[in-house]
Amino acid sequence: MNALALLGRYFSASMRSQMQYPASAIMLTTGQLASTAIEIVSIWALFDRFGAVKGWSFGEVMFFYALIGISFSFADFLTRGFDVFGTDFVRTGAFDRLLLRPRSAALQLVGHDFRISRFGRFFQAAIILTIATSTLNFVWTPQAALLALWTVAGGIAFFSALFVLQAVMAFWTVESLEAVNALTYGGVYAGQFPLSLYARWFRTFLIFIVPLACVAYFPVLAILGRSDPLGAPDWFLPLAPVAGFVFLGLAFLAWRFGVSKYTSTGS
Amino acid sequence: MDALRPYAAAFSSRFLLMMQYRAAALAGFFTQCWFGAVHVMVLAAFYLGAPEAAAESPLSLSQAITYTWLAQGLLAVLPWVGDPEIADGVRTGAISYDRLRPVDAYTLWYVRAAGWMTARLIPRVALMILAAGIVLPLIGQDQWAWQPPASLSAALLFTLSETLAIALACAIIMLINIVVVATLNARGVNILMQPLVVIFTGNLLPLSLYPDAMRVALLVQPFAGTLDIPNRIYFAALAGQMAWLGISLQVFWTVLFIAVGRWWLGRVMARLEVQGG
Amino acid sequence: MPQILVQDLAKTYRVAERDPGMFGAVRGLVRRRWRTVQALKDVSFSLERGELLGFIGPNGAGKSTTIKILSGILRPDSGRVEIEGLVPYADRIKHVGRIGVVFGQRTQLWWDLPVIDGFDLLRDIYRVDPKRYRTTRDELVAMLRLEKLLDQPVRQLSLGQRMRAEIAAALLHEPSILFLDEPTIGLDAPSKLAVREFVKKLNQERGVTVLLTTHDMHDIEALAQRVIVIGHGRVLADSPFEALRANVLAERRLFVDFAGDPPTLDLPGVEVRKRDGRSLELAFDPRITTAPALIAAITARHAVEDIHVEQPAIEEVIAKFYDLHGANEA
Known part of the structure; x- marks a missing residue:
């Protein structure tokens, strides 16, 4: 059975086991929706007090917020196994069990769990996107819709890469998971605002080191039909999400290195 | 004195255990720097883009920046989740042992939570002061720095108020713990706490920056006492009588939550005994 | 060719050590001491x-x-x-x-x-x-x-x-x-x-x-x-x-219930382990004497109600073996 079909099996197993507790699944999904939705309140408060920021309206910021939320929710859904890798696999020794099976550990981790509750964030982001669309009187042309899908794909790759890197860190220490929270949850937070709000060193970091801007800011400009006030060329904007996939590739290289470290030290 | 020994031991053993987690402390610090930097840059963009609104704002930009660093440095004080040790105990059944010990369960858990919190707080806040309070001014970025307290009296009142913030946060954590024990599940209540804490403590945005109509309501709700009140006292936005009013609010909520918690835990434990759980 | 072949395996781990007390905890935040543990020195076998x-x-x-x-x-x-x-x-x-x-x-x-x-x-x-x-x-x-x-x-x-x-x-x-x-x-x-x-x-x-x-x-x-x-x-x-x-614990045990008070026995290669009312627990070395010979010797001279032979429990053998090799300190 090939990898994709196996993932399908894992997926249905995961759904069946969560459906053992339907009330809990519904509550967690609602909880996710509420807890992520409340963040927009603080952004709204800032716009309410100060008005537009550097030429960006609340509607546009909601657009950024929604697309990054959608990307993140899918990545979180697909890479849960990497997210809990340190606590549920390395610390407990359960990773050994994955290594004892004749499949790649990464594949088994993707299949480990698909949390239904992650759709809470997705619904929330989808609602915000609808509001942003009507606030901006934005017209979804097929081109814009395709571009949005492509942006979300790049964003999923990007955030998945962060979860994989978080798991890689767990090979060295299982205490450090908070550090990548800065990049995952902190990435969602930073990606909600247009890049031009940030200082130069931070922009450089978000473009070249952890390419969040390439899966959020640049392609969203292209969707909105705006040029980059910072001067990135227009042709680059729709191509930028490629960086998310490159980043994911690099994360998996690091992952392989981590696995080989694990098998040589056993810790 | 002897009567206090088990509690002192519970505090220090938890404290020492948590202090081992060096990588966790560094990781926490890194996270705080990241969120702090993003918040500071976003706030600055809003303030500098609208000078008129900024002039009318109840917080100056420099105060808002200091507030941000305080919020990040003191992140470990906030009652984000119940004590993970209690959640583990519920899962493994170790909770039953706490009922067998000749000590007061509420006090024992309370001091354990306090040990857990302070051990995470100290290295993180120290690194944060070093980075945002010392290094930033030294490299000529004073405008983005963590400024010292407004005055000596503000500093002293802040120390008192922050101590009360820790006491209050532990009292809230105890309420979460009790829900965990009563429902035998930590996930649900922890998920509910996140949005409450992130908004109502002022962690995401200083409470005074929300629309003015909400000002009083935001100040008197209990979560303000864990972060927003000490912060306002720090830069003397609350001074004199107002500062004491803020401190009284903290005391009020702490006493209330401890009283409710003790009563509630007693009931939950009694029920567990009946069920033999 | 055996199915499993293991030759000269060696493996070393590094573990962090912490100094005791409050000062040690703070010091551990800054600098950490490591100790190496040699889990395997030389393991060979085949199956x-x-x-x-x-x-x-x-x-x-x-x-x-x-x-x-x-x-x-x-x-x-x-x-x-x-x-x-x-x-x-x-x-x-x-x-x-x-x-x-x-x-x-x-x-x-x-x-x-x-x-x-x-x-x-x-x-x-x-x-x-x-x-x-x-x-x-x-x-x-x-x-x-x-x-x-x-x-x-x-x-x-x-x-x-x-x-x-x-x-x-x-x-x-x-x-x-x-x-x-x-x-x-x-x-x-x-x-x-x-x-x-x-x-x-x-x-x-x-x-x-x-x-x-x-x-x-x-x-x-x-x-x-x-x-x-x-x-x-x-x-x-x-x-x-x-x-x-x-090799380790060849001895056998003989449990004897006497009709009256147990006598003092003096037989070669036999040792009294326990005395409990009318019962005796004896340990003997099967290389010096055998169970039938021992039983014959006892029943010839004394009135006996019950008698049975046991080997030391396997736990005892292994514990003795660990003891002999100082393995328990591992």
Whole structure:
């Protein structure tokens, strides 16, 4: 059975086991929706007090917020196994069990769990996107819709890469998971605002080191039909999400290195 | 004195255990720097883009920046989740042992939570002061720095108020713990706490920056006492009588939550005994 | 060529140390001290197809390190392992497809899923041919009496039921080697017996090579034809269990209930261990005197109500062995 079909099996197993507790699944999904939705309140408060920021309206910021939320929710859904890798696999020794099976550990981790509750964030982001669309009187042309899908794909790759890197860190220490929270949850937070709000060193970091801007800011400009006030060329904007996939590739290289470290030290 | 020994031991053993987690402390610090930097840059963009609104704002930009660093440095004080040790105990059944010990369960858990919190707080806040309070001014970025307290009296009142913030946060954590024990599940209540804490403590945005109509309501709700009140006292936005009013609010909520918690835990434990759980 | 060949394995770990007290805790934040622990110094042995080997030793002796290396999830510092022509840690994915592993304290099934669903997933993970899978599964289900458990979620099984399901799960892909790590830990007596009986059958009827680590010496007594004792990272003994017993603690025990007060006995090679009312416990060396001779000598002179002979319990033999080798300090 090939990898994709196996993932399908894992997926249905995961759904069946969560459906053992339907009330809990519904509550967690609602909880996710509420807890992520409340963040927009603080952004709204800032716009309410100060008005537009550097030429960006609340509607546009909601657009950024929604697309990054959608990307993140899918990545979180697909890479849960990497997210809990340190606590549920390395610390407990359960990773050994994955290594004892004749499949790649990464594949088994993707299949480990698909949390239904992650759709809470997705619904929330989808609602915000609808509001942003009507606030901006934005017209979804097929081109814009395709571009949005492509942006979300790049964003999923990007955030998945962060979860994989978080798991890689767990090979060295299982205490450090908070550090990548800065990049995952902190990435969602930073990606909600247009890049031009940030200082130069931070922009450089978000473009070249952890390419969040390439899966959020640049392609969203292209969707909105705006040029980059910072001067990135227009042709680059729709191509930028490629960086998310490159980043994911690099994360998996690091992952392989981590696995080989694990098998040589056993810790 | 002897009567206090088990509690002192519970505090220090938890404290020492948590202090081992060096990588966790560094990781926490890194996270705080990241969120702090993003918040500071976003706030600055809003303030500098609208000078008129900024002039009318109840917080100056420099105060808002200091507030941000305080919020990040003191992140470990906030009652984000119940004590993970209690959640583990519920899962493994170790909770039953706490009922067998000749000590007061509420006090024992309370001091354990306090040990857990302070051990995470100290290295993180120290690194944060070093980075945002010392290094930033030294490299000529004073405008983005963590400024010292407004005055000596503000500093002293802040120390008192922050101590009360820790006491209050532990009292809230105890309420979460009790829900965990009563429902035998930590996930649900922890998920509910996140949005409450992130908004109502002022962690995401200083409470005074929300629309003015909400000002009083935001100040008197209990979560303000864990972060927003000490912060306002720090830069003397609350001074004199107002500062004491803020401190009284903290005391009020702490006493209330401890009283409710003790009563509630007693009931939950009694029920567990009946069920033999 | 033996099925499993292990030569000169060595493995060292590094562990962090902390100074005691409040000051030590703070110091540990800044600088950390490391200590190296040599888990394996020099381990060699080989195993033929169809053998059933008991692998014992005190905690920390190097058992689990050895098992991890043999199963391919840990790389030794030096030495050589070859299992059916593969080096486990170099060809891990291929190797683990041929072995079965059961860790007594960890589950490999899916907690919230019915047992049968977990089996089906393993079929897909191990790429077992569906037809073949059905045959194997049905046989295992029958042998381990799992029929009634198949539709229950794993979390609802008792420990003994779960262990039976775990063992079946480890065998669905028909491995030729089975590693069992503490398979009877925490089980009640009937479950222990069921597990032992199954393992024995599997080994004898299917010729599956079994490598068993355990602290329960009754597992060893019931199953193992051959025992390797490991301590301080070395193989301390490698022999049939009876040979080990003969070397370490050959003595036998004679329990005698007298009709009247027990007499003082003075027989060569015999020692009085315990005196309890009218009963005596005697220990004798079978190389100096035999049980019939001893019984004859006693009953000739004294009125006796009951008499029986025992061997020292296997735990006692092993404890004595660890003692002799100072292995308990490991």
